[in-house]
Amino acid sequence: MSVQVEHLEEKNKVRLTVEVSAEEFGAAMLEAYKKQKKDISIPGFRKGKVPMNMIEKMYGPGVFYEEAANILLPQAYSSAARESGEEIISRPDIDVTQIEKGKPFIFTAEVAVKPDVALGRYMGVEVTEIDTEVTDEDVMNEIDRERENNARIVNVEGRAIENGDTAVIDYEGFSGGAAFEGGKGENHSLEIGSGSFIPGFEEQLVGKNVGDEVEVNVTFPESYHAEDLAGKDAVFQVKIHEVKTREIPELDDEFAQDVSEFDTVDEYMASVREKIQERKKAEAVQTQKEEALEKIVADSGMDIPSEMIDMQCENMINQYAQQMAQQGLSLDQYLKMAGITLEELGNQVRPEAESHIRQDLVLQAIAKAEGIEVTDAEVDEEIEQMAAVYNMKAEQLKEYVTEDEREDMKLDIAARAVLNRVAEGMKPRAKAEADEEAEQADDSAEYAQAAGGAEEEAAGTEA
Numbered sequence: 001m002s003v004q005v006e007h008l009e010e011k012n013k014v015r016l017t018v019e020v021s022a023e024e025f026g027a028a029m030l031e032a033y034k035k036q037k038k039d040i041s042i043p044g045f046r047k048g049k050v051p052m053n054m055i056e057k058m059y060g061p062g063v064f065y066e067e068a069a070n071i072l073l074p075q076a077y078s079s080a081a082r083e084s085g086e087e088i089i090s091r092p093d094i095d096v097t098q099i100e101k102g103k104p105f106i107f108t109a110e111v112a113v114k115p116d117v118a119l120g121r122y123m124g125v126e127v128t129e130i131d132t133e134v135t136d137e138d139v140m141n142e143i144d145r146e147r148e149n150n151a152r153i154v155n156v157e158g159r160a161i162e163n164g165d166t167a168v169i170d171y172e173g174f175s176g177g178a179a180f181e182g183g184k185g186e187n188h189s190l191e192i193g194s195g196s197f198i199p200g201f202e203e204q205l206v207g208k209n210v211g212d213e214v215e216v217n218v219t220f221p222e223s224y225h226a227e228d229l230a231g232k233d234a235v236f237q238v239k240i241h242e243v244k245t246r247e248i249p250e251l252d253d254e255f256a257q258d259v260s261e262f263d264t265v266d267e268y269m270a271s272v273r274e275k276i277q278e279r280k281k282a283e284a285v286q287t288q289k290e291e292a293l294e295k296i297v298a299d300s301g302m303d304i305p306s307e308m309i310d311m312q313c314e315n316m317i318n319q320y321a322q323q324m325a326q327q328g329l330s331l332d333q334y335l336k337m338a339g340i341t342l343e344e345l346g347n348q349v350r351p352e353a354e355s356h357i358r359q360d361l362v363l364q365a366i367a368k369a370e371g372i373e374v375t376d377a378e379v380d381e382e383i384e385q386m387a388a389v390y391n392m393k394a395e396q397l398k399e400y401v402t403e404d405e406r407e408d409m410k411l412d413i414a415a416r417a418v419l420n421r422v423a424e425g426m427k428p429r430a431k432a433e434a435d436e437e438a439e440q441a442d443d444s445a446e447y448a449q450a451a452g453g454a455e456e457e458a459a460g461t462e463a
Contacts, residue, residue, distance in 0.1 A: 003080045008110070012305045016092075016109045018080040020072055025105040032067035061101040069096060069105070077109055087114035090307035112305035117365035120299025122422060125292040129428035130284035134276045142272050143251060146259055151246040160207045161243050163193040167205055168242035171216075175234045182226070183234070187241065201236065214238045289419045292426055297358050300365070304357055312353035313346045320345075363415045372417050374410040382409055 001024070004017040033055070038048040040055055055063060073094065081088050092109035099105055153166070161167055167190050173183030192202045204216045216236040224230040249255045256268035321331040335342060366372075380394075383401060387394040401409075 001076060001079060001083075003083045005084050005086065011303050012113050012115045014084075014086055014111060014113055016077075016080050016084055016086075016111065017097075018076055018107055018109065020076050020105040022102055022104050025068065025072065025099075025103070026101070028068040028071045028105075029061075029064050029101065031071055032064040036064065036067060056101075065099050069099060069107075072105055073107065076105075076107075080109065081111075086111070088112070089114050090305065090311060112307040114308075115302045115304055115361065117361050118301035119362070119365050119369060120296060120301075122296045122362075122366050122369075123425040124427055125295050125422065125425070126427045126429055127288040127291045127295075129430050130287060132277065132280040132284050134273050134280065138276050139269055139273050142276060143269065147248050147251065147255070148246075150255075150259060151248045153244050154247045156210075156243040156245050160209050161192060161205050161240075162245075163206060164191075164245065166191050166244045167240055168244070169205075170239040170241065171236050173234050173236045175220075175229060175232050180226075180229060180234075183236070189244075198234075205238070205240070208240055210240055210243055212240050214240065285423060288426055288428065289423050292422050293359060293362070293419065296366075296422070297355075297362050300358075300362050302358065302361055304354065304361075308357060309350060309354050312357055313349050316349045316353055317342070317345060360411075360415075363418050364411070366418045366422070367414045370418070370421060372414050372421070374413045374417075376406075378413055379406050379409050382413060 001021065002019045006015045006017065007013075008015055030052070033052045037050060037052075037055070040050055041047050042050045042054060042058060045051075045054070077092055077094070081092075088111045090112035092111050094107055094109050096105075096107045098107075156165060169188055169190060170186045171184065171188065173180060175183075190197060190202065190205075192205060194202070196202075198218045198220060200218045201216055205214065208214055214237075216238055217233070218236065219233050220226075220229045220231060222231045249258075251265060253264050256262050256265050260268045260271060262268045262271060317331070320334075324331060324334050331342075335345065338345075340348075380398070383398055384394040387397040390397070
């Protein structure tokens with residue numbers, strides 16, 4: 001097989017001309033005959049036993065051309081793409097230019113290739129300085145969340161129902177004097193104030209006590225799912241069995257010992273402050289990395305083939321479909337619910353797809369410029385970390401990871417390394433300073449525009 005590469009006038013497009021030997025084409029013809037002979041009947045021969053030359057004599061050699069081409073093309077194109085040395089990023093547009101028995105099989109494949117990136121400045125990028133100070137309020141909010149998470153459910157004694165309590169009730173509903181389907185429940189736990197029942201129901205239980213039998217009057221919403229009840233008045237007979245509430249633990253040494261490795265509240269609070277500080281710093285650096293990447297992308301030049309964006313859109317939509325399938329929803333169902341077509345969804349995700357591509361191309365270009373290469377050992381280490389997260393054996397997980405997935409992992413690892421290197425040279429500056437400079441730039445632009453207008457007016461007056 002031979003491959004010729006021709007760079008087309010349209011930027012980032014190439015045409016591969018691929019020639020497959022007559023012998024290989026002949027073998028594909030024979031394979032096509034073996035696949036199709038069972039469906040061909042000729043008088044004097046049993047079905048499936050007609051010789052190849054008899055079929056060609058009756059129908060012409062072209063009878064097997066299409067199937068032979070289908071047999072040859074996938075492997076021939078795949079080999080040609082590798083041999084070309086081009087970084088192909090689109091599906092091929094294939095045109096068969098010669099198909100004849102006894103001659104080489106020739107086809108062309110027009111494809112889009114990865115564009116070159118003219119990198120702008122990527123080291124020493126100025127980013128906004130982010131305040132990472134930890135306040136006492138931050139610490140108390142974090143501790144209060146932990147106290148909420150450790151709350152106990154206890155029975156309420158000696159007081160009436162309040163918002164936030166959980167009432168254990170029996171209830172039965174009547175509309176027009178008759179009980180209705182689905183309107184009865186026993187020992188049902190209802191959180192007061194949750195809004196999980198019909199509007200007005202929960203509020204009428206506030207102030208009531210265990211053992212009370214309450215008549216609750218409500219009106220079903222006009223949009224209620226049961227059409228026979230929508231907009232109608234109803235009465236619920238309610239019996240209150242229990243009232244429970246969440247008891248939040250006190251912030252004391254005992255609580256500190258329960259939720260941490262520390263003995264005292266002071267030690268626990270200090271550790272919480274330290275963790276918040278670490279988190280805030282990590283979040284600030286990540287935000288600054290994203291800001292730096294946006295600026296680097298904006299300062300870099302590239303011509304992205306539309307086919308590359310099309311494929312990214314398709315990948316994103318496929319990911320959406322997989323996520324929805326996990327929720328028991330098909331893509332078609334989602335489109336109907338959203339009231340959009342597949343084409344409209346593609347247009348919606350297109351800007352995000354292009355932005356994603358630009359970032360990826362810039363990261364890869366920086367990695368190349370900086371000589372960042374990811375080894376197989378680094379990929380294995382990444383897989384081992386993943387295995388620990390999923391509680392699997394690393395060797396078992398490695399068996400599931402394909403070569404394409406390993407290459408994707410290399411790109412991800414390289415991208416992290418690039419961003420870490422970019423972060424080392426970032427120059428944070430206060431937001432107020434950046435805003436002031438931007439305002440001064442706007443003022444200068446307005447002044448220049450005004451000055452230009454005055455000059456034009458003066459020239460007109462002189463004329």
